[in-house]
Amino acid sequence: MTDLPATVGGTPVFDSQLPFALPTNEDQSRVEKLIEGSLSSGRLTDGPVTRALEETTAERFGIDHCVAVSSCTTGLLFVLQALRIDGAVGLPSFTFAATAHAIRWNGLEPRFLDCDASTWCLTPETVEGPVSALVAVHVSGVPCDVRRLEELAASLQVPLVFDAAHGAGALVSIDDGLRPLGGFGIAEVFSLTPTKVLSGAEGGLVTTNDAALAEEIRLARNYGNPGDYDTRFPGLNGRLSDLHAAIALVAFDYLEERVEHRNRVADRYRELLGDVPGVGFQNVGSGDRSSYKDFTILIDDEFGCTREQVVGALEHEGVATRQYYSPPVHLHQAYADLPLRKLPVTEALGDQVISLPIWSHLPLDDVDRVAYAIRRIQQNAGVVARASSERSER
Ligand SMILES: Cc1ncc(COP(=O)(O)O)c(C=O)c1O
Known part of the structure; x- marks a missing residue:
């Protein structure tokens, strides 16, 4: 594997696409x-x-x-x-x-x-x-x-x-x-x-x-x-x-073990991505436990390329993602008839979110590889951004 992200010529982290979500079927x-x-x-x-x-x-x-x-x-x-x-x-x-x-x-x-x-x-x-x-x-x-x-x-x-x-x-x-x-x-x-x-x-x-x-x-x-x-x-x-x-x-009968596994996945993502510049997380209230139906990160300017460029680069790595919740619902066409209200936190989140793969039997090795892909994209953010702008100009 080279150290270049797949979107600029490196070897993709996954040979075939890692699904974003998969139901678990224990029995x-x-x-x-x-x-x-x-x-x-x-x-x-x-x-x-x-x-x-x-x-x-x-x-x-x-x-x-x-x-x-x-x-x-x-x-x-x-x-x-x-x-x-x-x-x-x-x-x-x-x-x-x-x-x-x-x-x-x-x-x-x-x-x-x-x-x-x-x-x-x-x-x-x-x-x-x-x-x-x-x-x-x-x-x-x-x-x-x-x-x-x-x-x-x-x-x-x-x-x-x-x-x-x-x-x-x-x-x-x-x-x-x-x-x-x-x-x-x-x-x-x-x-x-x-x-x-x-x-x-x-x-x-x-x-x-x-x-x-x-x-x-x-x-x-x-x-x-x-x-x-x-x-x-x-x-x-x-x-x-x-x-x-x-x-x-x-x-x-499997709910508890599913949530425990998802918490392990989330902990691993946090541990591996915590020091990547420009990556932020959702916090869980003190003493509470999330079900981790989703695990979503934020990409801000410090990352070095845009959220859309990260999503595109992850696609090349074989990592399926979603952007929950972008656009936020007050900006949907379905609600365009309502008076437009400025919701600064919501709008900033909507611009920055990327939800990463998480399922109740997602192997931790795959989490490591997703985190590696994100780190590699960040380390080459300038190259990724330039290649992406050149592609969109063509
Ligand atoms: C926050 C939230 N509310 C409501 C729903 C709707 O659920 P359902 O598809 O079961 O109607 C969803 C679906 O994902 C959801 O994410």
């Missing part, structure tokens, strides 16, 4: 058995496997109620619908578009807010203006400062919902102990898509300690029909199939 035969059971029982959706998933979630996350739904987006949509509110809902712009879409689908106005420069999450300091509810996001699996946000919501007398799409397996340090996400605010909503630490291929989980809210979401996922076909409000088909629930139920 396929148990999943198959559960699915076969569903197929032969004829109960394919919202049946016993879904109930078992709901019970396991409630027990593991230490909450009273879990309602399984077809996606996190649907779950957020149902929770917001159940609030029966008007006006603006505050949310961070540094998130996936679905957080905002769930607000808009309810005819509510998203009020995009800035985020904390250290954790990249919404904090009480970044909430401003009148809101009738708040939706905070545990970005990449880093828990929000849940207690302080709960205090703020109580003082504003507005409901607080957590978009916990990335949060399965994350822990919050509270009252001298560690608590899983799931029981904060009035509800938390998890996603089960394939890139998540706990996956069911598709699906979502709404967790809450509010029995009336849980009941309302159960109705909402079934068109608003309690069983007598006299619908109480316009719900949707938001059910989870037992086939998806089977995958997530088995995954629960």
